[in-house]
Amino acid sequence: MQVETRHILHQGLWQSNPALVQLLGLCPLLAVTNSVANALGLAIVTTLVLVASNALVSLTRNKVNKDVRLPTFVMIIAALVTVAELLMQALTYELYQILGIFIPLIVTNCAILGRAEAYACKNSLALSILDGLAMGVGFSLVLVLLGAMREVLGQGTLFTDMHLLFGESARLWELTIIDDYRGFLFAILPPGAFIGMGLLIAMKNVIDQRQAMSQLSLDEPSSKSRRVRVTGIIT
Amino acid sequence: MTENTESGLWQNIRNNALNLGLIAILAAAALAAVYVATKPSIIANQRAAQLAALTQVMPTEYFDEELLKHPITLPAPEQLNLEPATIAYAAMLKGQLNGWVLPVISLDGYSGRIHMLVGIDIHGQVTGVRITSHKETPGLGDKVDYQKSTWVDGFIGSSLSSHRWAVKKDQGDFDQFTGATITPRAVVQAVQSSLIYYKQYQDELLAALNTNVNIASAEDE
Numbered sequence: 001m002q003v004e005t006r007h008i009l010h011q012g013l014w015q016s017n018p019a020l021v022q023l024l025g026l027c028p029l030l031a032v033t034n035s036v037a038n039a040l041g042l043a044i045v046t047t048l049v050l051v052a053s054n055a056l057v058s059l060t061r062n063k064v065n066k067d068v069r070l071p072t073f074v075m076i077i078a079a080l081v082t083v084a085e086l087l088m089q090a091l092t093y094e095l096y097q098i099l100g101i102f103i104p105l106i107v108t109n110c111a112i113l114g115r116a117e118a119y120a121c122k123n124s125l126a127l128s129i130l131d132g133l134a135m136g137v138g139f140s141l142v143l144v145l146l147g148a149m150r151e152v153l154g155q156g157t158l159f160t161d162m163h164l165l166f167g168e169s170a171r172l173w174e175l176t177i178i179d180d181y182r183g184f185l186f187a188i189l190p191p192g193a194f195i196g197m198g199l200l201i202a203m204k205n206v207i208d209q210r211q212a213m214s215q216l217s218l219d220e221p222s223s224k225s226r227r228v229r230v231t232g233i234i235t
Numbered sequence: 236m237t238e239n240t241e242s243g244l245w246q247n248i249r250n251n252a253l254n255l256g257l258i259a260i261l262a263a264a265a266l267a268a269v270y271v272a273t274k275p276s277i278i279a280n281q282r283a284a285q286l287a288a289l290t291q292v293m294p295t296e297y298f299d300e301e302l303l304k305h306p307i308t309l310p311a312p313e314q315l316n317l318e319p320a321t322i323a324y325a326a327m328l329k330g331q332l333n334g335w336v337l338p339v340i341s342l343d344g345y346s347g348r349i350h351m352l353v354g355i356d357i358h359g360q361v362t363g364v365r366i367t368s369h370k371e372t373p374g375l376g377d378k379v380d381y382q383k384s385t386w387v388d389g390f391i392g393s394s395l396s397s398h399r400w401a402v403k404k405d406q407g408d409f410d411q412f413t414g415a416t417i418t419p420r421a422v423v424q425a426v427q428s429s430l431i432y433y434k435q436y437q438d439e440l441l442a443a444l445n446t447n448v449n450i451a452s453a454e455d456e
Contacts, residue, residue, distance in 0.1 A: 034373075064258070068251045072258050079262035083269045090273035093280035154374075185374040 005130060012134025018111040019142035019197075020204050021231055025109035028102045029143055030193040034154065037161040039147025040140075041095050042102060044165075045084050047136030050112050053077050054132030057120040073116040081107045095164045111139060142200060149196050154188035156181025201231050289324055289336050291381070292354030292363030297334050298326035307443040309337070314432050315425075316340040316348075325444050326354075332444060333357055338367075339429045343421035346370045349379070351422070353429040360397075364390045364426055369418075376418030386410065386419070390426055395434065400427040 018024045025046070032038045056076050064072050085103045088096040096103070106112070115135055120128040152158055156178035162170040186192050282303065289302045305325035312321045317340055326334040334356040341349040347370040354362035364387040371377045378384040389409060401407025402420050411419045433440075 060258075063254075065251050065254050067247070068255050071255055075255075075258055075262050079266055082266055086269050086273045086277070089280065090276040093277075093284060097284070183374045185372070188373050 004127065008127065008131050009134045012131065012136075012138040013141070014138070014204075017138040017142065017204070018114075018135050019139050020201050022111065022114065023231065024111035024114060025106075025139065026197075028105050028109065029139075029146070030190065030197065032099060032102050033143055033146040033150055033193055033196075034188045035151045035161060036144060036147045036159050037164055038098060039143040040162075041092075041099050041165055042106075043136075043140030043143040045088065045099075045103065046106055046109060046112075046143075047133070047140055049077070049080050049084055049106055050115060050136040050139075051129055051132035052080050053112050054115055054120040054128040055125060056080070057116040058123060058125045058128035061121045069121060070113075070117070073113055073121075077112050077116070078107050092164065098164065111135060146193065146196050146200060149199075150187045150192055152177050153184050154186075154192065155183055205231065288352060288365065288367060291365050292352045293326050293334055293336050294354075294362060297354075297356060297362060298328050300327045302326060302336065305444065305447065307440065307447055310436055310439040310443065311432075314435075315429060316342055323440070325440075326356075332441060334362060335433065335440060337429050337433070339425045341421040341425035343417070343424060344369060344371055345376050345415070345417045345421075346372070349418070349421060349425065351425055353426055355430065355433050358394070359430060359433055360392055360394045361390045361426065361430070363387075364422070366422070371418045372415070375412065375415040378412050378415070379418055379422050386412070387422070393426075395427070395430045400424070 019029055028042055032042045053076055057073055119131045158175040158177055159173040162173045286303055302324045305327055306322045309321050309323050312319055321338055324336045325332055337353050339351045339353050350368040352365050352367055356362050365381055366379050378386050381387055398408040402409050402411040402423055404411055404416055409423050
Protein backbone atom coordinates (compact mmCIF):
# COMPACT_ATOMS: atom_id res chain seq x y z
CA MET A 1 0.00 0.00 0.00
CA GLN A 2 2.73 2.40 1.04
CA VAL A 3 4.72 1.48 -2.04
CA GLU A 4 1.69 1.95 -4.28
CA THR A 5 0.99 5.38 -2.78
CA ARG A 6 4.57 6.50 -3.32
CA HIS A 7 4.52 5.16 -6.85
CA ILE A 8 1.31 7.07 -7.68
CA LEU A 9 2.68 10.31 -6.27
CA HIS A 10 5.98 9.90 -8.08
CA GLN A 11 4.19 9.17 -11.36
CA GLY A 12 1.87 12.15 -11.11
CA LEU A 13 4.29 14.74 -9.83
CA TRP A 14 7.37 13.76 -11.79
CA GLN A 15 7.75 10.55 -13.77
CA SER A 16 4.59 10.89 -15.90
CA ASN A 17 3.76 14.51 -15.15
CA PRO A 18 0.73 15.30 -17.38
CA ALA A 19 2.15 18.63 -18.52
CA LEU A 20 5.90 17.97 -18.73
CA VAL A 21 5.95 14.36 -19.89
CA GLN A 22 2.58 13.42 -21.36
CA LEU A 23 2.15 16.96 -22.78
CA LEU A 24 -1.60 16.84 -22.22
CA GLY A 25 -3.91 19.80 -21.75
CA LEU A 26 -1.50 22.18 -23.42
CA CYS A 27 -4.13 24.50 -24.87
CA PRO A 28 -5.45 25.89 -21.58
CA LEU A 29 -2.01 25.49 -20.02
CA LEU A 30 -0.29 27.75 -22.50
CA ALA A 31 -3.19 30.17 -22.82
CA VAL A 32 -3.80 31.13 -19.19
CA THR A 33 -0.31 31.07 -17.70
CA ASN A 34 0.42 34.77 -18.12
CA SER A 35 0.09 35.35 -14.38
CA VAL A 36 0.17 33.28 -11.22
CA ALA A 37 -3.43 34.14 -10.34
CA ASN A 38 -4.81 32.95 -13.68
CA ALA A 39 -2.64 29.83 -13.64
CA LEU A 40 -3.66 28.95 -10.10
CA GLY A 41 -7.34 29.46 -10.90
CA LEU A 42 -7.25 27.00 -13.78
CA ALA A 43 -5.02 24.65 -11.77
CA ILE A 44 -7.51 24.41 -8.92
CA VAL A 45 -10.49 23.81 -11.21
CA THR A 46 -8.62 21.22 -13.30
CA THR A 47 -7.45 19.34 -10.20
CA LEU A 48 -10.94 19.28 -8.70
CA VAL A 49 -12.43 17.99 -11.95
CA LEU A 50 -9.68 15.38 -12.26
CA VAL A 51 -10.19 14.07 -8.72
CA ALA A 52 -13.98 14.03 -9.07
CA SER A 53 -13.89 12.33 -12.47
CA ASN A 54 -11.44 9.68 -11.25
CA ALA A 55 -13.66 9.05 -8.23
CA LEU A 56 -16.85 8.70 -10.29
CA VAL A 57 -15.20 6.55 -12.94
CA SER A 58 -13.76 4.29 -10.26
CA LEU A 59 -17.14 4.00 -8.52
CA THR A 60 -18.92 3.02 -11.74
CA ARG A 61 -16.12 0.76 -13.02
CA ASN A 62 -17.99 -2.49 -12.31
CA LYS A 63 -21.36 -1.25 -13.51
CA VAL A 64 -20.44 0.17 -16.91
CA ASN A 65 -19.97 -2.21 -19.82
CA LYS A 66 -16.50 -2.15 -21.31
CA ASP A 67 -17.88 -1.37 -24.79
CA VAL A 68 -19.48 1.91 -23.77
CA ARG A 69 -16.92 3.04 -21.21
CA LEU A 70 -15.47 5.87 -23.30
CA PRO A 71 -18.79 7.66 -23.96
CA THR A 72 -19.58 7.24 -20.26
CA PHE A 73 -16.28 8.83 -19.26
CA VAL A 74 -16.90 11.71 -21.63
CA MET A 75 -20.38 12.23 -20.20
CA ILE A 76 -19.09 12.18 -16.61
CA ILE A 77 -16.30 14.64 -17.39
CA ALA A 78 -18.55 16.98 -19.38
CA ALA A 79 -21.12 17.05 -16.56
CA LEU A 80 -18.41 17.72 -13.96
CA VAL A 81 -16.91 20.57 -15.94
CA THR A 82 -20.32 22.17 -16.41
CA VAL A 83 -20.95 21.86 -12.67
CA ALA A 84 -17.55 23.47 -12.01
CA GLU A 85 -18.41 26.27 -14.42
CA LEU A 86 -21.74 26.95 -12.71
CA LEU A 87 -20.13 26.89 -9.28
CA MET A 88 -17.45 29.33 -10.39
CA GLN A 89 -20.08 31.69 -11.74
CA ALA A 90 -21.87 31.54 -8.42
CA LEU A 91 -18.83 31.76 -6.14
CA THR A 92 -15.96 33.53 -7.94
CA TYR A 93 -17.62 35.52 -10.69
CA GLU A 94 -14.67 37.81 -11.43
CA LEU A 95 -12.28 34.93 -11.88
CA TYR A 96 -14.87 33.25 -14.07
CA GLN A 97 -14.90 36.32 -16.28
CA ILE A 98 -11.13 36.05 -16.75
CA LEU A 99 -10.86 32.28 -17.19
CA GLY A 100 -14.31 32.06 -18.79
CA ILE A 101 -13.58 30.51 -22.15
CA PHE A 102 -10.93 28.13 -20.80
CA ILE A 103 -13.23 26.41 -18.33
CA PRO A 104 -15.28 24.52 -20.98
CA LEU A 105 -11.93 23.61 -22.54
CA ILE A 106 -11.12 21.49 -19.48
CA VAL A 107 -13.47 18.94 -21.07
CA THR A 108 -10.96 18.56 -23.86
CA ASN A 109 -8.02 18.24 -21.47
CA CYS A 110 -6.94 14.74 -22.43
CA ALA A 111 -5.20 14.31 -19.08
CA ILE A 112 -8.62 13.80 -17.50
CA LEU A 113 -9.93 11.26 -20.00
CA GLY A 114 -6.46 9.70 -20.00
CA ARG A 115 -6.50 9.08 -16.25
CA ALA A 116 -10.05 7.72 -16.39
CA GLU A 117 -9.07 5.19 -19.06
CA ALA A 118 -5.57 4.36 -17.87
CA TYR A 119 -6.10 4.28 -14.14
CA ALA A 120 -9.46 4.98 -12.55
CA CYS A 121 -11.47 2.36 -14.43
CA LYS A 122 -9.16 -0.38 -13.14
CA ASN A 123 -8.46 0.68 -9.57
CA SER A 124 -10.15 1.19 -6.23
CA LEU A 125 -11.79 4.44 -5.21
CA ALA A 126 -9.07 5.54 -2.78
CA LEU A 127 -6.23 4.88 -5.18
CA SER A 128 -8.08 6.58 -8.05
CA ILE A 129 -8.67 9.69 -5.96
CA LEU A 130 -5.00 9.73 -5.01
CA ASP A 131 -4.01 9.31 -8.65
CA GLY A 132 -6.28 12.19 -9.68
CA LEU A 133 -4.81 14.34 -6.93
CA ALA A 134 -1.23 13.49 -7.85
CA MET A 135 -1.78 14.13 -11.56
CA GLY A 136 -3.74 17.31 -10.79
CA VAL A 137 -1.06 18.66 -8.49
CA GLY A 138 1.63 17.72 -11.01
CA PHE A 139 -0.26 19.66 -13.69
CA SER A 140 -0.89 22.54 -11.27
CA LEU A 141 2.78 22.90 -10.31
CA VAL A 142 3.74 23.32 -13.95
CA LEU A 143 0.92 25.83 -14.52
CA VAL A 144 1.90 27.95 -11.53
CA LEU A 145 5.63 27.75 -12.26
CA LEU A 146 5.09 28.82 -15.86
CA GLY A 147 2.69 31.55 -14.70
CA ALA A 148 5.27 32.88 -12.25
CA MET A 149 8.05 32.84 -14.87
CA ARG A 150 5.94 34.72 -17.38
CA GLU A 151 4.57 37.20 -14.86
CA VAL A 152 8.01 38.15 -13.53
CA LEU A 153 9.55 38.39 -17.01
CA GLY A 154 6.54 40.04 -18.61
CA GLN A 155 5.39 42.53 -15.96
CA GLY A 156 8.08 42.46 -13.26
CA THR A 157 5.51 41.49 -10.62
CA LEU A 158 4.38 38.37 -8.80
CA PHE A 159 0.95 37.44 -7.38
CA THR A 160 -1.03 40.33 -8.93
CA ASP A 161 -4.82 39.97 -8.88
CA MET A 162 -4.70 37.22 -6.27
CA HIS A 163 -7.74 38.87 -4.66
CA LEU A 164 -9.83 37.33 -7.46
CA LEU A 165 -9.09 33.96 -5.87
CA PHE A 166 -8.61 34.64 -2.17
CA GLY A 167 -10.66 37.74 -1.40
CA GLU A 168 -9.75 41.37 -0.76
CA SER A 169 -6.92 40.75 1.75
CA ALA A 170 -4.95 39.00 -1.00
CA ARG A 171 -4.52 42.31 -2.80
CA LEU A 172 -1.55 42.92 -0.49
CA TRP A 173 0.25 39.82 -1.76
CA GLU A 174 1.35 41.59 -4.89
CA LEU A 175 5.14 41.75 -5.09
CA THR A 176 7.03 44.07 -7.36
CA ILE A 177 10.11 42.07 -8.21
CA ILE A 178 11.66 44.62 -10.53
CA ASP A 179 10.99 48.32 -9.92
CA ASP A 180 10.17 50.56 -12.89
CA TYR A 181 10.04 47.54 -15.18
CA ARG A 182 9.04 48.47 -18.70
CA GLY A 183 7.51 45.10 -19.40
CA PHE A 184 8.63 42.33 -21.71
CA LEU A 185 5.68 41.76 -23.99
CA PHE A 186 7.15 38.60 -25.49
CA ALA A 187 6.82 36.69 -22.22
CA ILE A 188 3.10 37.48 -21.94
CA LEU A 189 2.23 36.64 -25.55
CA PRO A 190 1.85 32.99 -26.68
CA PRO A 191 5.46 32.54 -27.89
CA GLY A 192 6.63 33.21 -24.34
CA ALA A 193 4.43 30.36 -23.16
CA PHE A 194 5.90 27.90 -25.67
CA ILE A 195 9.49 28.86 -24.91
CA GLY A 196 8.90 28.83 -21.15
CA MET A 197 7.31 25.40 -21.45
CA GLY A 198 10.26 24.18 -23.52
CA LEU A 199 12.68 25.40 -20.85
CA LEU A 200 10.74 23.61 -18.10
CA ILE A 201 10.75 20.33 -20.06
CA ALA A 202 14.47 20.71 -20.76
CA MET A 203 15.10 21.36 -17.07
CA LYS A 204 13.24 18.20 -16.09
CA ASN A 205 15.20 16.15 -18.61
CA VAL A 206 18.52 17.51 -17.33
CA ILE A 207 17.60 16.58 -13.76
CA ASP A 208 16.50 13.11 -14.89
CA GLN A 209 19.74 12.58 -16.77
CA ARG A 210 21.86 13.70 -13.83
CA GLN A 211 19.99 11.25 -11.67
CA ALA A 212 20.42 8.43 -14.17
CA MET A 213 24.14 9.13 -14.39
CA SER A 214 24.59 8.98 -10.64
CA GLN A 215 22.87 5.63 -10.33
CA LEU A 216 23.83 3.89 -13.54
CA SER A 217 23.87 0.52 -11.85
CA LEU A 218 20.15 0.63 -11.09
CA ASP A 219 17.82 -0.39 -13.87
CA GLU A 220 15.13 2.20 -14.41
CA PRO A 221 11.80 0.35 -14.60
CA SER A 222 10.05 2.63 -17.05
CA SER A 223 8.01 0.05 -18.94
CA LYS A 224 4.81 1.04 -17.14
CA SER A 225 4.80 4.62 -18.34
CA ARG A 226 6.12 3.91 -21.80
CA ARG A 227 2.97 4.52 -23.78
CA VAL A 228 2.29 7.91 -22.29
CA ARG A 229 5.77 9.36 -22.66
CA VAL A 230 6.17 12.11 -25.19
CA THR A 231 9.29 13.87 -23.94
CA GLY A 232 12.53 12.66 -22.43
CA ILE A 233 14.02 9.30 -23.14
CA ILE A 234 11.44 7.09 -24.84
CA THR A 235 12.35 3.52 -24.06
CA MET B 236 -26.26 -21.01 -33.91
CA THR B 237 -26.76 -17.83 -35.92
CA GLU B 238 -29.92 -17.17 -33.99
CA ASN B 239 -28.00 -17.44 -30.76
CA THR B 240 -25.30 -14.94 -31.67
CA GLU B 241 -27.94 -12.65 -33.12
CA SER B 242 -29.99 -12.59 -29.95
CA GLY B 243 -26.72 -12.17 -28.03
CA LEU B 244 -25.92 -9.16 -30.17
CA TRP B 245 -29.34 -7.65 -29.57
CA GLN B 246 -29.02 -8.21 -25.88
CA ASN B 247 -25.63 -6.57 -25.94
CA ILE B 248 -26.95 -3.53 -27.77
CA ARG B 249 -29.87 -3.26 -25.36
CA ASN B 250 -27.63 -3.49 -22.32
CA ASN B 251 -25.24 -0.88 -23.65
CA ALA B 252 -28.04 1.47 -24.56
CA LEU B 253 -29.61 1.11 -21.12
CA ASN B 254 -26.26 1.62 -19.50
CA LEU B 255 -25.48 4.80 -21.44
CA GLY B 256 -29.02 6.09 -21.05
CA LEU B 257 -28.93 5.61 -17.31
CA ILE B 258 -25.64 7.50 -16.99
CA ALA B 259 -27.01 10.28 -19.20
CA ILE B 260 -30.10 10.62 -17.01
CA LEU B 261 -27.99 10.74 -13.86
CA ALA B 262 -25.66 13.33 -15.38
CA ALA B 263 -28.60 15.45 -16.53
CA ALA B 264 -30.23 15.23 -13.11
CA ALA B 265 -27.01 16.32 -11.38
CA LEU B 266 -26.63 19.22 -13.80
CA ALA B 267 -30.23 20.31 -13.31
CA ALA B 268 -29.83 20.27 -9.53
CA VAL B 269 -26.64 22.37 -9.61
CA TYR B 270 -28.17 24.74 -12.15
CA VAL B 271 -31.22 25.39 -10.00
CA ALA B 272 -29.11 25.74 -6.85
CA THR B 273 -26.64 28.23 -8.35
CA LYS B 274 -29.04 30.22 -10.53
CA PRO B 275 -30.03 32.90 -7.97
CA SER B 276 -26.45 33.77 -7.04
CA ILE B 277 -25.32 33.71 -10.68
CA ILE B 278 -28.03 36.19 -11.62
CA ALA B 279 -27.13 38.35 -8.60
CA ASN B 280 -23.44 38.24 -9.60
CA GLN B 281 -24.17 39.20 -13.19
CA ARG B 282 -26.33 42.08 -12.02
CA ALA B 283 -23.72 43.28 -9.55
CA ALA B 284 -20.99 43.14 -12.20
CA GLN B 285 -23.16 45.06 -14.65
CA LEU B 286 -24.05 47.64 -12.03
CA ALA B 287 -20.40 48.04 -11.02
CA ALA B 288 -19.47 48.66 -14.64
CA LEU B 289 -22.22 51.25 -15.07
CA THR B 290 -21.30 53.05 -11.86
CA GLN B 291 -17.72 53.40 -13.06
CA VAL B 292 -18.78 55.66 -15.91
CA MET B 293 -21.61 57.39 -14.06
CA PRO B 294 -20.51 58.61 -10.59
CA THR B 295 -23.04 58.01 -7.82
CA GLU B 296 -23.75 61.72 -7.27
CA TYR B 297 -25.45 61.79 -10.68
CA PHE B 298 -28.31 59.48 -9.73
CA ASP B 299 -30.38 58.33 -6.77
CA GLU B 300 -32.27 55.48 -8.41
CA GLU B 301 -30.57 52.24 -9.40
CA LEU B 302 -29.22 52.57 -12.94
CA LEU B 303 -30.53 49.18 -14.04
CA LYS B 304 -34.07 50.32 -13.25
CA HIS B 305 -34.29 52.50 -16.33
CA PRO B 306 -33.22 50.56 -19.38
CA ILE B 307 -34.28 51.77 -22.81
CA THR B 308 -33.71 50.35 -26.26
CA LEU B 309 -31.40 52.64 -28.22
CA PRO B 310 -32.75 54.27 -31.38
CA ALA B 311 -30.46 53.95 -34.42
CA PRO B 312 -27.97 51.63 -32.69
CA GLU B 313 -25.99 51.20 -35.93
CA GLN B 314 -24.64 54.74 -35.46
CA LEU B 315 -22.62 53.38 -32.53
CA ASN B 316 -21.84 50.08 -34.33
CA LEU B 317 -24.17 48.28 -31.93
CA GLU B 318 -26.45 45.32 -32.47
CA PRO B 319 -30.18 46.05 -32.84
CA ALA B 320 -32.04 46.30 -29.52
CA THR B 321 -28.99 47.27 -27.49
CA ILE B 322 -29.89 48.69 -24.07
CA ALA B 323 -28.80 52.05 -22.62
CA TYR B 324 -29.40 53.07 -19.00
CA ALA B 325 -30.75 56.37 -17.70
CA ALA B 326 -29.40 58.08 -14.58
CA MET B 327 -32.32 59.60 -12.67
CA LEU B 328 -31.87 62.22 -9.93
CA LYS B 329 -34.94 63.33 -7.95
CA GLY B 330 -37.21 61.90 -10.62
CA GLN B 331 -35.50 63.89 -13.38
CA LEU B 332 -33.28 62.58 -16.15
CA ASN B 333 -29.67 63.46 -15.31
CA GLY B 334 -27.57 61.47 -17.76
CA TRP B 335 -27.13 58.35 -19.87
CA VAL B 336 -24.83 55.38 -19.96
CA LEU B 337 -24.37 54.44 -23.60
CA PRO B 338 -22.63 51.31 -24.88
CA VAL B 339 -20.40 51.99 -27.89
CA ILE B 340 -18.36 49.70 -30.12
CA SER B 341 -15.32 50.87 -32.06
CA LEU B 342 -14.38 48.96 -35.19
CA ASP B 343 -11.14 50.91 -35.65
CA GLY B 344 -9.00 49.16 -33.01
CA TYR B 345 -5.74 47.42 -33.80
CA SER B 346 -7.31 43.97 -33.47
CA GLY B 347 -11.01 43.31 -33.23
CA ARG B 348 -13.81 45.32 -31.74
CA ILE B 349 -13.39 47.57 -28.71
CA HIS B 350 -16.49 47.47 -26.51
CA MET B 351 -16.96 50.56 -24.39
CA LEU B 352 -19.34 52.24 -21.99
CA VAL B 353 -19.61 56.03 -22.10
CA GLY B 354 -21.38 58.07 -19.42
CA ILE B 355 -22.83 61.40 -20.60
CA ASP B 356 -24.68 63.93 -18.42
CA ILE B 357 -27.71 65.83 -19.73
CA HIS B 358 -25.53 68.76 -20.80
CA GLY B 359 -23.49 66.52 -23.10
CA GLN B 360 -20.44 66.26 -20.85
CA VAL B 361 -18.60 62.97 -20.44
CA THR B 362 -18.87 61.58 -16.90
CA GLY B 363 -16.68 58.54 -17.50
CA VAL B 364 -15.41 56.05 -20.08
CA ARG B 365 -14.54 52.38 -19.63
CA ILE B 366 -13.36 49.74 -22.09
CA THR B 367 -15.40 46.64 -21.28
CA SER B 368 -13.70 44.23 -23.66
CA HIS B 369 -10.92 44.46 -26.22
CA LYS B 370 -8.17 42.44 -27.88
CA GLU B 371 -5.55 45.19 -28.18
CA THR B 372 -1.86 44.30 -27.81
CA PRO B 373 -0.89 43.68 -24.16
CA GLY B 374 1.63 46.26 -22.99
CA LEU B 375 0.92 48.71 -25.83
CA GLY B 376 -2.68 49.35 -26.83
CA ASP B 377 -4.17 47.91 -23.68
CA LYS B 378 -3.41 51.08 -21.69
CA VAL B 379 -6.94 52.14 -22.63
CA ASP B 380 -8.02 49.46 -20.14
CA TYR B 381 -8.61 50.99 -16.70
CA GLN B 382 -6.85 48.06 -15.05
CA LYS B 383 -3.63 49.07 -16.81
CA SER B 384 -3.76 52.85 -16.76
CA THR B 385 -6.10 55.72 -15.93
CA TRP B 386 -5.78 57.22 -19.41
CA VAL B 387 -9.56 57.05 -20.00
CA ASP B 388 -10.09 59.42 -17.06
CA GLY B 389 -8.80 62.15 -19.40
CA PHE B 390 -12.25 62.18 -21.01
CA ILE B 391 -14.08 63.17 -17.81
CA GLY B 392 -15.69 66.59 -18.16
CA SER B 393 -15.03 66.88 -21.89
CA SER B 394 -17.74 67.83 -24.32
CA LEU B 395 -17.94 68.25 -28.09
CA SER B 396 -16.88 71.90 -27.92
CA SER B 397 -14.30 71.68 -25.13
CA HIS B 398 -11.67 69.60 -26.90
CA ARG B 399 -10.24 68.94 -30.32
CA TRP B 400 -11.36 65.33 -30.70
CA ALA B 401 -8.20 63.64 -31.94
CA VAL B 402 -4.93 62.35 -30.50
CA LYS B 403 -1.98 64.79 -30.27
CA LYS B 404 -0.32 63.20 -33.30
CA ASP B 405 -3.36 64.26 -35.36
CA GLN B 406 -3.32 67.80 -33.84
CA GLY B 407 -5.93 66.90 -31.22
CA ASP B 408 -6.05 67.31 -27.44
CA PHE B 409 -5.76 63.69 -26.29
CA ASP B 410 -2.52 61.84 -25.49
CA GLN B 411 -1.53 58.78 -27.43
CA PHE B 412 0.82 56.16 -25.96
CA THR B 413 4.38 55.43 -26.92
CA GLY B 414 4.24 52.75 -29.55
CA ALA B 415 0.46 52.81 -29.94
CA THR B 416 -1.57 55.40 -31.81
CA ILE B 417 -4.25 53.27 -33.43
CA THR B 418 -5.97 52.16 -30.21
CA PRO B 419 -6.24 55.62 -28.54
CA ARG B 420 -7.30 57.11 -31.87
CA ALA B 421 -10.12 54.55 -32.11
CA VAL B 422 -11.24 55.23 -28.53
CA VAL B 423 -11.18 59.03 -28.96
CA GLN B 424 -13.27 58.70 -32.12
CA ALA B 425 -15.74 56.37 -30.41
CA VAL B 426 -16.23 58.74 -27.46
CA GLN B 427 -16.71 61.62 -29.87
CA SER B 428 -19.26 59.70 -31.89
CA SER B 429 -21.20 58.84 -28.73
CA LEU B 430 -21.36 62.59 -27.92
CA ILE B 431 -22.51 63.36 -31.44
CA TYR B 432 -25.05 60.57 -31.16
CA TYR B 433 -26.35 61.98 -27.88
CA LYS B 434 -26.72 65.45 -29.39
CA GLN B 435 -28.56 64.04 -32.39
CA TYR B 436 -30.87 61.62 -30.57
CA GLN B 437 -31.44 63.16 -27.12
CA ASP B 438 -35.12 63.84 -27.84
CA GLU B 439 -35.72 60.25 -28.98
CA LEU B 440 -33.89 58.95 -25.92
CA LEU B 441 -36.02 61.11 -23.62
CA ALA B 442 -39.23 60.04 -25.38
CA ALA B 443 -38.27 56.38 -25.01
CA LEU B 444 -37.53 56.92 -21.33
CA ASN B 445 -40.89 58.64 -20.71
CA THR B 446 -42.80 55.77 -22.30
CA ASN B 447 -40.88 53.38 -20.04
CA VAL B 448 -41.56 55.41 -16.91
CA ASN B 449 -45.25 55.66 -17.84
CA ILE B 450 -45.50 51.92 -18.30
CA ALA B 451 -43.70 51.35 -15.00
CA SER B 452 -45.97 53.72 -13.06
CA ALA B 453 -49.06 52.27 -14.74
CA GLU B 454 -47.92 48.83 -13.54
CA ASP B 455 -47.47 50.20 -10.04
CA GLU B 456 -51.09 51.31 -9.87
